[in-house]
Every structure is written in C-alpha cells, then in structure tokens.
Amino acid sequence: MLKAGKHLVLGNVACAEGAIRAGCRFFAGYPITPANEISHHMSIELPKVGGFYLQMEDEIASISAVLGASWAGAKAMTATSGPGFSLMQEGISYAHMTETPCVVVDVQRSGPSTGQATMPSQMDVYQAKYGAHGDYEVVALVPWSVQEMFDLTIRAFNLAEKFRTPVLLMADGVIGHIMEKLVIPEQVEIVDRRRCSSREAMPFGTDDPSRVPEMPLFGEGYRLIVTGSTHRESGFRDESPKYHAMLVKRIREKILKAESEISDSVGYYLEDPKIVVISYGATARPSFGAVKKARKGGLEAGLFRLRTLWPFPDREIRRLAEAAEKLIVVEMNSGKILREVERASRGCSEVLSLPKIGGVLHSVDEIYKAIMEAYQ
Amino acid sequence: MTVKNLRYYREKFVRHLPTRFCPGCGNGVILNAFVRALDDLSIPQERVLCVSGIGCSAWIPNPYFSGDSLHTTHGRALAFATGAKVYNRNLKTVVFTGDGDGAGIGGNHLIHAARRNVEITTILVNNMNYGMTGGQTAPTTLYGGLTTTTPYGNPENPFNLTSLVASAGATYVARWSTYHVIELTKSIKEALQNEGFSFIEVLSQCPTQQRRMFGLSGTSSEAPQRILEMFLESTYIRGQPLKNNYLYAIPKKTPEAVFKSVETKLSGFHPKLKIVDHMAFGRIIKINTERVEEVKRSLKDLDDVEKVADPLEGKIELGVFVKCERPEFVKTLHNIIERVGENRYGV
Amino acid sequence: MSISNPSRKMKFKVLIDESLCKGCALCVYICNKLGGKVLKESNKRTLLGGTLPILNGECLGCRMCERYCPEFSITVEE
Numbered sequence: 001m002l003k004a005g006k007h008l009v010l011g012n013v014a015c016a017e018g019a020i021r022a023g024c025r026f027f028a029g030y031p032i033t034p035a036n037e038i039s040h041h042m043s044i045e046l047p048k049v050g051g052f053y054l055q056m057e058d059e060i061a062s063i064s065a066v067l068g069a070s071w072a073g074a075k076a077m078t079a080t081s082g083p084g085f086s087l088m089q090e091g092i093s094y095a096h097m098t099e100t101p102c103v104v105v106d107v108q109r110s111g112p113s114t115g116q117a118t119m120p121s122q123m124d125v126y127q128a129k130y131g132a133h134g135d136y137e138v139v140a141l142v143p144w145s146v147q148e149m150f151d152l153t154i155r156a157f158n159l160a161e162k163f164r165t166p167v168l169l170m171a172d173g174v175i176g177h178i179m180e181k182l183v184i185p186e187q188v189e190i191v192d193r194r195r196c197s198s199r200e201a202m203p204f205g206t207d208d209p210s211r212v213p214e215m216p217l218f219g220e221g222y223r224l225i226v227t228g229s230t231h232r233e234s235g236f237r238d239e240s241p242k243y244h245a246m247l248v249k250r251i252r253e254k255i256l257k258a259e260s261e262i263s264d265s266v267g268y269y270l271e272d273p274k275i276v277v278i279s280y281g282a283t284a285r286p287s288f289g290a291v292k293k294a295r296k297g298g299l300e301a302g303l304f305r306l307r308t309l310w311p312f313p314d315r316e317i318r319r320l321a322e323a324a325e326k327l328i329v330v331e332m333n334s335g336k337i338l339r340e341v342e343r344a345s346r347g348c349s350e351v352l353s354l355p356k357i358g359g360v361l362h363s364v365d366e367i368y369k370a371i372m373e374a375y376q
Numbered sequence: 377m378t379v380k381n382l383r384y385y386r387e388k389f390v391r392h393l394p395t396r397f398c399p400g401c402g403n404g405v406i407l408n409a410f411v412r413a414l415d416d417l418s419i420p421q422e423r424v425l426c427v428s429g430i431g432c433s434a435w436i437p438n439p440y441f442s443g444d445s446l447h448t449t450h451g452r453a454l455a456f457a458t459g460a461k462v463y464n465r466n467l468k469t470v471v472f473t474g475d476g477d478g479a480g481i482g483g484n485h486l487i488h489a490a491r492r493n494v495e496i497t498t499i500l501v502n503n504m505n506y507g508m509t510g511g512q513t514a515p516t517t518l519y520g521g522l523t524t525t526t527p528y529g530n531p532e533n534p535f536n537l538t539s540l541v542a543s544a545g546a547t548y549v550a551r552w553s554t555y556h557v558i559e560l561t562k563s564i565k566e567a568l569q570n571e572g573f574s575f576i577e578v579l580s581q582c583p584t585q586q587r588r589m590f591g592l593s594g595t596s597s598e599a600p601q602r603i604l605e606m607f608l609e610s611t612y613i614r615g616q617p618l619k620n621n622y623l624y625a626i627p628k629k630t631p632e633a634v635f636k637s638v639e640t641k642l643s644g645f646h647p648k649l650k651i652v653d654h655m656a657f658g659r660i661i662k663i664n665t666e667r668v669e670e671v672k673r674s675l676k677d678l679d680d681v682e683k684v685a686d687p688l689e690g691k692i693e694l695g696v697f698v699k700c701e702r703p704e705f706v707k708t709l710h711n712i713i714e715r716v717g718e719n720r721y722g723v
Numbered sequence: 724m725s726i727s728n729p730s731r732k733m734k735f736k737v738l739i740d741e742s743l744c745k746g747c748a749l750c751v752y753i754c755n756k757l758g759g760k761v762l763k764e765s766n767k768r769t770l771l772g773g774t775l776p777i778l779n780g781e782c783l784g785c786r787m788c789e790r791y792c793p794e795f796s797i798t799v800e801e
Contacts, residue, residue, distance in 0.1 A: 004403040026463055052709055059490040061455035064448065064485075071446060071469065076459070094449050147606030154534070218444040218460055221422035227438055227447035234505050236392075236439055237447075249642070274636050379801070381786065392792050393743050399773050400747030404793020412790075423792045597773060601752035689739040703780075 001045050001186055005322045009182040011175045012037035012079075012148045013062040015105060016045065018153030019077055023102070025051035026074035028035020029066035030058055030084060033117045035107040036078040036116055045365035059084035063091030063104065070100045071226060073217045075157055077335075079105035082124055083114065085131070091167050094253060095134035098202065099162035099213065101193055103153065105169040107176040110332075110359035114317045119359025120173030122281055123333040128168050129310050135248050137255035139262055140168040140310040146180035151246040152307070159262060163254055164212050172332070174282035174361055188294040196222065204247070211254040255311060264308045265316060269295055273302035275374050276320050278341055279330040280306035284363055287330045290367035294375075301371050309337070314344040321345030326374045330367055385411045389421075391442035397432065400600025402554035402580030405437045406501060409557050412566035425467040426455040427601035429482060430655075432508045432582075432722040433474035433501035436495050441506050451482030454489040458705075459635040465706050468568065469495070475502040479535055483515070494705040497567040499572040500537065503582035504589065511585035518655065521589050524696035537577045542698045547572035549698035553579035553607040556694060563696065572704045578614050581691065591658055602653060609662070612697030621668050622652065625661040625675055630699055634680040635661060641678050645671055656690025735782035736800045738764070746773010750788035750797050759783040759793065765788030 002009070002017055009017070017026070027042040029035075045055040052069075056062045059080055066076040085106045093100055108124045110116035124131075127141045130250060139159055141152040149171060156167040165313050188237050196203070203224060206213040213233070216222040225235040230244040233263040255262065269291060270276065279287040284305040294301035304314065304320055317340075321327060327349055329338040335353040342351045356362050386393070391410035397403045405429040414424065422444075426437030430450035438447035444467075451470045461469040471478075478486055478500045505523050505654060506512040513523040513530050516537065540551045548570040554562040560578060564616040567574030581603035583596060590601050612618070627634035631651045638661055639649055648664040665671050675681050746769045752764035761780030769775045776797070788797050 026459070028459060047709075050713055054457075054458070054462060056455060057484050061458075061485055061488070064452040064455035065459030065462070067448075068446065068456035068461075069463040070426075070459075072460040072463040074459075076463075076464040091452070136568045165649050182464075217464075218425045218446070219423065219464050222444070223421075223442055224444045225391070225447075228449060228624055229447065249697060263546070379786075381798045381800065382789040382792060383798045390795055394745065394771060394796075397793060398751055399771070401793055404795070405749070405791055408748060408792065408795065461792050561790075571773035597746065597748060600747045600749050603751065604749070 004184045007147055007182045007184065008179055010037055010179050011146045011171065012107065013041045013176060014146045014182050015153045015171065016041035016078070016167070017184065019103065019149035019157065020045055020049060020051070022154040022157035023190050024157060025049065026066065027052070027078065028054040028056050028062045028069070028076070029078050029252040030056055030062050030149045031078065031086045032081045034109055035079045035081050035105065035177050037056055037176070038105060043123070046066050047100060050236050050292065059087040060091065063088040063186040066102045067091060067095055070102050071218055075101070076163065077103035077105065079107065080111045082106050082111045085124055085127060087135045089132035093136065095166040096136035096168035098132070099251060100163040100166065100227050101164050102166050103156045103160055103169060104166055105153070105171060108170065108172040110357070115357040118173065118283060120361065121332045121357070121359060122172055122283065125170060125309055125333065125336050128170055135252060138168060138250045138310040139163070139165060139255060140170050142170045142306055142309045144173055144281050144284045144305065145175065146178065146182050148177060148307070150182055150184070154188055158189065162194060162212070163258065164215055165255065168221065170280050170281065184224055188349040196220070198321045202233035204231055204235050211250050211257065217249060242370045249356050255352050259311045263311055263313045266305045266307060268303040270302040270320070272300050273320070273324045274300040275302070275326050275328065275371050276324040277303045277328045277338070277367065277371065278317070278331055279299065279303065279304070280337065283290070283332055286362045286364045287367050289364035290371055293364065293365045293368050294371045296372065298373055299371065304335070312340050312344065317341055317344035318346065321348035326350045326352055328352045328354055328370055328374055330362055332361065377428055380415065385415065385531050385549045389414065390440055392439050395440055396435065398584045399597070400583045400719055401432065402503060402582070403436050404579070405499060405554045405557060406578055407497065408559070408579065409561040410499065411441070412507040412561045412562055413568060417565055419468050419568065423466060425460055425469045427453045427460065427469065427470060429453040429455045429474070429477035431473050431474040431506065434477065436472045436501070437470070445568040451477050451480065451484060453477070454482060454485040458489060458492070458494050461494060461496055462706055462709060465710065469497070470497055470568070471498040473498060473500050475500065475504060476506040476514045476554045479515045479537055484595055486541065487544040488577065490546040490698055492705040493545055493547055493572040493702045495571055497564070497570070498576070499564070500575065500577045501580045502577050503580045503586065505582060505712055507582050507585055511588070515621060523585070523589060527598070533708070538575070538697050545573070545702060546575045546698060547700050547702050548574035550696040551579070551692070551694050552582055553611060553694065555604045555607045566696070566699070569659040572705070578609070579678060590653060590655065591687070592653060604615065606653040608654060609652045611692045611694045614697070618687055621663060622662055622664045622687055623668055623672060624657065624658050625663055625681045626657050626683040628680055628682045630659050631676065637678065637680050637685045637716065638675070642671055642672060647671060653690065654690070657685060673713065685707065733748045733784055733801060734735045735784040736761045737778045737782050737788070738798050738800060740796040741769050741775060744773065744775060745771040745793045747793065747795055748774070748777060749791040749793065751776045753791045754786065758787050762788060
C-alpha cells in the first residue's frame, strides 16, 4: 500500500488504494478491460492487510460474493466495465432490496456490446440509474482525475456504509488509465455501518429519520434472516402489498431524503454565466479548458461539473438554467444526461448537446467552438 | 440418556411452521435430516449460515431454519456463500439448492465452487423439475419425462450430478434419496465435517409434479409414499449386495392386463409377483425368484412382455462417491495472508 | 429405551400436532413398512386438509415416523 504523500499513479491503482484506505478488505472480480489494474493491485495489496482477493467465474458470481461477504461483515467491492456491469444488475437490485452496503466500480468502455474495449465512454450512465429491475434509488459518483479515483472511492465506501446501500463509481477508460499526481493524506475519514445495538433491533426497519436500519452480521447469534423477497422489519418474508409499499418507499427515501448530503458538484466561473457547460468525469477536463479559453476571450462562460451523477442535482441545474441563457451538455455518449438537464431546467434556458461517440475524448477546441457558436 | 424426539428438533431448529411446502414434499424430510445432523455434531447454532437460491428447496433454510440464513438470487447461492465463508471462515456454511437452481442457472457456480474446494456443504434437492414455477423441465429431468414444458417427452438427457461435481473437484460427493433418511443424516454429518467442498444430491419427492412425470395415477394423497417407494425400487446403494434375487418384466400393455398371463406362464417357479413403479421403465412387474435364468428364458416367448430387465438395469446409484483430500480454498487464502504478513503495515 | 432395566417394557405415546399435520401419510407409510405397523389413517381431516394419522396398536418407539415427517408435527413420547 502506498505511503502518505505524493505519488504518480494510474487511475485504477488510485481507486484500489482508496478502497483499502476506506477499510475495504474484500474484493471479488472478473477480468475485463479497462478495469483490470484495479484487480491486479487488489490481488497484491489485500493480503498484506489481511484482506481477500477473489477472482470469480463470472461477474454475476463477483457481485454475489461481494454481497455475501458484506453480510459477513466485510467492506466489499467489485470493479468491472460495461458488459460485466450488465451482468451485475440483478445482484445490484438484490443489494438495494436487502440494503447491503458495497461498492461497484464501472470503468466505462465504448459500447454497446464488446464495442471498443480499450476506449472510454460515458454510455452506462443510464444503466447506472435504471439498469436493474424494480424501483430503487442509486448513488453514483463520477471521478474526473486520479486524485478523485482515490477520494471518491473512499467517499463511495463511506456513503455505502452510512446509508446501507450499494454505491456506484462511474469511472471511464480515460480516468482509469491515465497516470497523474495522487496526494495520499495521513488520515482518511472512515465511516462504518451502524451495528446492532440490541437483540430486538430490526435489521430491515427503523423509525430513525435517516431510515437506515442497524445491520447485524452473520455469525453473531442474531439468527438473521436475509431475503431478496419482500420482507418485514425482522427480515421475515412477507409479500403483502402493505409491506412491499412500506419497504420500497423506505429504501428509496433513504437516499432521496439525503440528497443534499449525497449530491455534490463543482462550479467554475459561475458568478455571471451566459453559457454554462455541464459535464462530468473525463469530458469535464477539456470542458474546463474550453471555458477557461472562452473566459480569456471575455465570454461569460462557466462550467458546472457533476461529481455525483445520481441522485441528479435538479435544483442546481434549475438555478443555472434561470441564470444562464444556454446550457451545453458535453458527454461521451449520444446525449443522456442531456435529458436530465432538459428535464431539470424546465425550459428556463436553451439546452444544447455536445455528444461524442467513437471512444475519443472531446478536444478543448471542439468544446470552445460549441461555446462560441452558442454565444452568437 | 434423554432421547430427543421431534419436538426437541422442532423447538431448537425450526423457525416457523407449518411450512408452505406441498403436503408430503421431500423438502421437509431433508430439513428434518439436516437438523439432526447438526445436532449430532453439536455445532453451535450461531456458527451456522445457510444460503439458498430461489425455488422450493431455497425455503428449507429461509424461513424454516432457525439460524443465519441468506436467501439469494436464483442460482447464485454458492457465490454468495463463498463470499461469506471467505470473509468469516468460522461460519459453518451450508447451501441449499435445487436441481434447477443449482445445476441449471447455478451450474457455473456449482462446478467452480467444487473446483475451488471451498469449505461449503451443498445439499442439492433433486426433484427433477422446477417445482415452484409450475413443473417445468430441469437439467435433471429424465429423458422422455413429461413436464409442463416437455408435453411430448423431455428431448434432453439429464446430468449425472455426482459425477459432474466429482470431476469438478469436490472432496465429498454423495447421493441419497428422501427415502434413505438414516443414510442421508449420516452423510450430511460427514459432509459437514469435510474440510472442503461437500456435495450431496438428494432425490426428493415432488407430489405435485412427479405424478405426471412418472405416470403415478391415483389420488394425490397417496403420491408422497408412492414416490418414496419408487425411489426405493429405482435405486441401489453402492457396494451393497442385493438382498434377494429378482428381475422385472416390462409389459407391452399395462402391468394389470399382463399380470395374469405372466403368473400362469411362471406358475412352475412359484414366483412372487408385484406391480411396482420404476423410474426408468414406469409401472412394471417385479418377479422375486431364485431361478432367475429359467424365468428369463420362459418369459422370452411371452409376447405380452416387451422386455425382461435385470435387477440393476436403469437404476440410480446411491452412496458416497468421493471422499478425499485437496487443498482447501479459504485455508489457502489465509496461508497467503500469513506468508505475505511480514511486511504488513497497519492501516 | 431405558438401558438400565431392559426388562421393563417402555410405553410410547404418539402425539400429532393437528395444526401442523398436512395428512401426507408418510408416517403411516413408514410405520407400516419398517415400524410397528400401528399407525393408520383416520377419517378425521387435519386443519390443513389431509387425513389425520392415528395410533392403532402399540408403538415400539422406533421413531421412524419422526424422521419422515416433513412438518415436524408427529412426536413419540415415552
């Protein structure tokens, strides 16, 4: 494990380092480009800290092993890319229903299907939110740098433990495979799940305003009953409409009510914006360059970078839409978050799209040109 | 010595009754055998973790076993269990799965868990169909078997699960049936003590679906016992000699229609005739006789009889097939941690 | 079975929890096949619909019926 201080590190490796610092002691994965370096690093480092690296027979087994380990007390994660992420969806849905904390990293590659295995994209952002069956609310973080691959992985674990929910880290092939400076702090804030306070504690129900129940573990004599079927607070199955409505409502509100705490984005030059570029992850980097270039040329352009994709910051987007004349959504897909921005801005400003597919990052000039055109 | 009756096991191990299993279903019998095995080994109940997938068999531990139980997604119980067992090695981990859940959708995890030889005991309830979803054909449904999705006879051959899992690397492999409750209980105990991957396939009666499959006409309340009787008739225990000499006459028409002519034909040998249900041949006539060869010859020219079958023909072998040693997965992971441990630095 | 005094004949009662028994008759089947042949199906319906088994003779206490009961409803008491 890297010592505190400055390092020059691959994005995927930073992610693994962040996980271990956050207390992750269990990784189960399956080889897939462009996420492999996370597995490689985990297989080297985890045994050193008494942790376990498992290479499973497929991605379905990987997410399943992660969830099994989580209920045995582990902070557990897996890392994959598009095709594997698709296979993991049922497991993620199970994790939501049983409120099992875990972290799933999706180093997005260019799809659909096998696509451009080594090329980046941001095409899985809707799958992150709507990929699995059933009603549930997703927490998805989006790093734009090697430093954030480290920081947001730690945040992902802390959010997962705090809200007893799976958390997605929507990285991409660029961020995973670039080498950049990484500053590792001496101390890192670690959050642990609320353990069981008493024998009578209900593992799947609470009247705590956070809506997050305490989490007993296997092997502690609670005779714990965990099922993906609809269940009562005790965990005992009960597929009646009443309990289903209650359970699904709670596991969704658990996230929605905490939106202000979970949601997190960064604004650049947003004091008096006419044109606001909205972007996330890798594409936010050339966007930032383009906005700086525009500013130098005296144009009132600004950048709004999403660091948390889901839950989506509707209010901030609405405010931006009211303040600015035009919003340009820059993303490496055919225009997905574009629709969220359109929905959230409710027509308060014109919303333009700058999609890009082909597995190549937008250039600064491409975005600058779009800003100029929007300016006329 | 206080004799433990069923109330002892019920109060100690069963979380909820009555079960939702169909009357006479094999799952209850298997839970019965399982808790006895646990109790005999006096394994502390808080150490036991039962993991199960989706299907009738999955309900055996969840909600009916009173201990930690994890009811997972269809087919994935073994992968969930591997994760839990690796992270907390002193969880005595038992997976309950079915033939569909374990060898159908879960087949990939089954062979890999066996290959890894992770210390998990898997009890696969083989009722030869997907019971919960309404009796569809399964990877273990016999060739030609009638199910809700093979109305014209199952066009596929079934797995031999014990040889499949044995060749995948499991270090304890056995097959029993819900008739052989004593052997099953003993086998579960051996499986639980095996420091590696243990696999027990249990032929189990499914009164709701197997009457169609094996042509067991008659009232449904008779079905459970008839199926158990059929299991007894259609299996033999590995390494155990036959108790007495017999063979089977397979009638062209129904056994009842042919019974009289067979009886008169063999009157010289004073055989004991009985109509039985046989999983491979259906309803046939069992002929108990010491003079097997002569009976066989004399039946040859009786045109009502289509075929004469030897005692073991088409029967399913029960018993313990594998009991050996191989490096165990979780132990190895811990050895790695020790080996790597010197330059371990605290976090 | 009391070992210390084998000559004393053990008396066994068979109790069936009617709220659990589904009348699958596995106990009757196995009793008549391997046991004392004393369990018989009555014409009384159980709560869950099956026919209730009753004792019709002297139970030997072999407890095979307890091993085959899927609902844990039959118990042999000394």
